[in-house]
Amino acid sequence: MNGSRIAAVGHYQPAKVLTNEDLAGLVDTSDEWIRSRVGIRTRHIAGPDEPVDELGAHAAAKALAAAGLTPDAVDLVVVATSTATDRSPNTAARIAARLGIPSPAALDVNVVCAGFTHALATADHAVRAGAATRALVVGAEKMSDVTDWSDRTTCVLVGDGAGAAVVEAADEPGIGPVLWGSVPEMGHAVRIEGTPPRFAQEGQSVYRWATTKLPAIARRTCERAGYAPEDLAAVVLHQANLRIIEPLAERIGAVNAVVARDVVDSGNTSAASIPMAFSKLVERGEIRSGDPVLLFGFGGNLSYGGQVVRCP
Numbered sequence: 001m002n003g004s005r006i007a008a009v010g011h012y013q014p015a016k017v018l019t020n021e022d023l024a025g026l027v028d029t030s031d032e033w034i035r036s037r038v039g040i041r042t043r044h045i046a047g048p049d050e051p052v053d054e055l056g057a058h059a060a061a062k063a064l065a066a067a068g069l070t071p072d073a074v075d076l077v078v079v080a081t082s083t084a085t086d087r088s089p090n091t092a093a094r095i096a097a098r099l100g101i102p103s104p105a106a107l108d109v110n111v112v113c114a115g116f117t118h119a120l121a122t123a124d125h126a127v128r129a130g131a132a133t134r135a136l137v138v139g140a141e142k143m144s145d146v147t148d149w150s151d152r153t154t155c156v157l158v159g160d161g162a163g164a165a166v167v168e169a170a171d172e173p174g175i176g177p178v179l180w181g182s183v184p185e186m187g188h189a190v191r192i193e194g195t196p197p198r199f200a201q202e203g204q205s206v207y208r209w210a211t212t213k214l215p216a217i218a219r220r221t222c223e224r225a226g227y228a229p230e231d232l233a234a235v236v237l238h239q240a241n242l243r244i245i246e247p248l249a250e251r252i253g254a255v256n257a258v259v260a261r262d263v264v265d266s267g268n269t270s271a272a273s274i275p276m277a278f279s280k281l282v283e284r285g286e287i288r289s290g291d292p293v294l295l296f297g298f299g300g301n302l303s304y305g306g307q308v309v310r311c312p
Contacts, residue, residue, distance in 0.1 A: 002128075002170075002171060002172065002173060003124075003128060003169075003170050003171075003172060003173025003174065003175065004123070004127040004128055004167050004168060004169055004170055004173065004174065004175050005167070005170035005172075005174025005175060005310060005312070006165045006166065006167055006174060006175065006309055006310070006312045007067045007069075007165075007166040007167070007168050007312055008063050008064070008067035008068075008069075008165070008166045008312050009063055009066065009163065009164065009165045009166075009275060009279040010059050010060065010061070010062025010063035010065070010066055010164050010165075010279055011062065011161065011162065011163040011164070011275065011279035011280060011283075012055055012058035012059040012062065012162050012163075013044040013055075013159075013161040013162075013266065013276070014044050014046040014050055014055065014160055014161070015044075016044060016045045016046070016047065017042050017043070017045075018042065018043050018045045018159075019031075019041070019042050020034045020035070020040070020041060020042070023152075023155065023156055026149055026150075026155070027149070027150060027152040027155060027156075028152055029152045034156045037156075037243065038156060038157060038241045038242060038243060038263075039241065039242020039245075039261075039263060039264055040156065040157065040241075040264060040267050040268075041264050041265060042264075042265050042266075042267075043158065043159030043160075043265075043267030044160055044161055044266060045144045045160055046144060046160040050142070050160075051085065051094075051142070052081055052083050052084055052085070052091060052140050052141060052142040052145075052162075053084075053091045053094035053095050053098065053140070054098070055140050055141075055142065055160065055161060055162040055272075056079060056091060056095045056138045056139075056140030056162045056164070057094075057095045057099055058162065059140065059162035059164040059275070059276075059279075060095055060099060060136050060138050060162075061099060062164070062279075063136070063164040063165055063166050064099070064136070064166060066312075067166040067168075067312075069166065071099045071100045071102075072100075072101070072102055073134050074096075074101050074104055074136045074166075075103075075105065075132050075134060075135075076104055076105045076123060076126055076127075076131075076132035076134070076136070077092040077093075077095060077096045077101060077105070077107075077135070077136045077138070078092060078107055078108075078109060078119040078120075078122050078123050078135060078137050078138070079091045079092040079106075079107075079108050079109065079119065079137075079138045079139075079140060080108075080110075080111065080115030080116045080118065080119040080137075080138065080139040080140070081108060081109075081110065081115065081140050081141055081271055082110050082111075082112045082115065082141065082146075082192055082271060082300060083141045083142045083143060083145055083192070083270070084108065085145070090106065090107065090108040091138075092107055092108050092138075095136075095138060095140075101136070104136075105126075105131075107122075109122060111271070111297075111300070111303050111305065112190065112192070112270055112271065112299055112300020112301060112303065113190070113238045113240065113268075113271060113273070113297055113299025113300050113303075114238065114297035114299060114300070114301075114304055114305040115139060115270070115297065116137070116163070116271050116272070116273075116274045116275050116297055117178065117180070117296065117297040117305035117306050118178075118180060118297070118305045119137050119138070119139065119271075120137050120165065120167070120175065120178075120295070120307065120309075121175075121178035121180065121305065121307060123135035123137045123167045124167060124178070124307075127167055127168065127169050128169075133168070134166065134167070134168045134169075135166070135167040135168075136164060136165075136166060136167075137164065137165045137166075137167055137275075138162060138163070138164045138275070139162060139163050139270075139271040139272040139274060139275045139276075140161075140162035140163075140271070140272055141160060141161070141162070141270040141271055141272045142160045143158035143159060143160055143199065143267075143268065143269060143270055144158060144159075144160050146192050146196075146197045146198055147198070147199055148198050151200075153203065154199050154200060157241070157268045158199065158267050158268055158269070159266045159267030159268065159269045160272075161266060161269045161272045161276050162272050162275075163272050163273075163276035163277075163278065163279050164275060164279075165278075165312075174309060174310035175307055175309050175310075176221075176224060176225030176226075176307045176308040176309065177224040177225060177307065178221075178305060178307045179220055179221040179224055179304075179305070179306055179307070180303070180304065180305035180306075181217075181303070182301050182302055182303040182304070183209070183302035183303075184301070186209070186302040187301045187302055188202070189201060189202045189205045189209070189302055190299050190300040190302065191300075192300070206240075206244075206299070206302075207243070209302060210240070210244045210248055211244060211247045211248055211251070214248060214298055215248060215253075217304055217306075218248070218252045218294065218296050218306060219252055219253065221296060221306040221307060221308065222252075222294060222308055225292075225308035227292055227308055229252050229253040229254040229255075229294075230253065230254065230255050230256055231256075231292060232254045232256070232257040232293065232294050232308070233256075233258065233287050233288070233292055233293060233311070234257050234258040234259070234260065234278075234281055234286070234287045234291065234293040234294070235249050235252065235254045235258070235259050235260065235293070235294045235296070236260040236274050236277050236278045236281070236294065236295050236296070237249060237259075237260065237274075237296050237297075237298075238273050238296070238298050238299055239261075239262050239263035239266065239267075239268060239269065239273035239274070239277055240263070240268050240273075240298075240299060241263065241268065242263055242264065245259065245263060246259070246261075252294070254294065258281060258287060260277035260278070260280075260281060262276060262277035262280055270299070270300070271297075273297075274295050274296075274297055278293065278295065281293075282311060282312065287311045288311060289310075289311055290310055290311060291310070291311040292308050292309075292310060292311075293308065293309055293310070294306060294308050295308075295309060
């Protein structure tokens, strides 16, 4: 085998929907204020009895079902999350236990909003190296747990959910080379810290970095995979904020691509945002099997990571 591919994807969101009007009852804000600044209309919020591993297990189960696989076909579970409540067992082990996956390697990756693309690269490398046969890659977040619901600058942004992908060996590579990195000295611009942990960010710093520095990095990601931006069928960026997604997508130059805008209905779900948005594009039939899709995450730690993948 010369590579790996994504065999199937899946996503899950909790039932509770929080609208902009609902938020206007909590803080000094309005539907017009939120839409004009971040483009978000609604978001899903998990209940107190819905831990992050449960969200991830639902998405993972859907991806396995879409691939026509049973849990015993998986020998590696990689979970991207920054909102796990407990240190051990990690979220990957908890998801494996929920699904009944026997004796997998199970690890968490915390790269916040770029977490899923880092986790996908980790699984791709493991499969190509022969260290795993088939991997389950999950991005799952419960951002509502780390949000100050009295802070209108952050509470209007966040949502909860999960997305997942099944990665397996392939004769022809379906996951392109990863391009990843960070700006450690600017890590303070997006934070989840303190006791209890709370999400905070320097919005203008993040906006300038994302819209000025990242387009060239995203184009280099395409080049590494052997694609020009205009060849892409879809662009799935971290669903941070519509005011970041739209100019970033435009500056990448993917003029023929569908641009995922799941942030409008889901909010910012950190590491869950890319696999959720990707899975929804697949489910709606907006992209076809074999289509090249750019996945590109960015945010917390001022980290970034991306790869071009073939649609399952």
